[in-house]
Amino acid sequence: MPKVTIDPEACKGCGLCVSVCPKKILKMSEDKINKKGVHYAEMTDQDKCIGCAFCGLMCPDCVITVER
Numbered sequence: 001m002p003k004v005t006i007d008p009e010a011c012k013g014c015g016l017c018v019s020v021c022p023k024k025i026l027k028m029s030e031d032k033i034n035k036k037g038v039h040y041a042e043m044t045d046q047d048k049c050i051g052c053a054f055c056g057l058m059c060p061d062c063v064i065t066v067e068r
């Protein structure tokens with residue numbers, strides 16, 4: 001099963017990963033912020049991930065690791 005790891009402290013909150021996920025299982029944290037003061041990307045349903053790695057490829061800061 002694919003595993004997606006997101007480093008919340010490295011995320012700059014751009015939201016690009018959320019917009020490209022075909023399964024719509026990434027979202028920006030609503031009530032939490034990181035040390036940069038931004039809402040960061042979170043996985044909502046790891047079991048639905050198909051391991052396409054679009055999120056990891058799209059992230060400008062290489063915050064997301066996808067293991068397949």
Ligand code: SF4
Binds near residue numbers: 023050053055
């Ligand atoms: S690997 Fe694909 S399906 Fe999984 S979270 Fe990233 S974009 Fe979504």
Ligand code: SF4
Binds near residue numbers: 011015016017060064
């Ligand atoms: S693309 Fe990267 S920096 Fe942008 S919200 Fe997603 S994890 Fe954060």
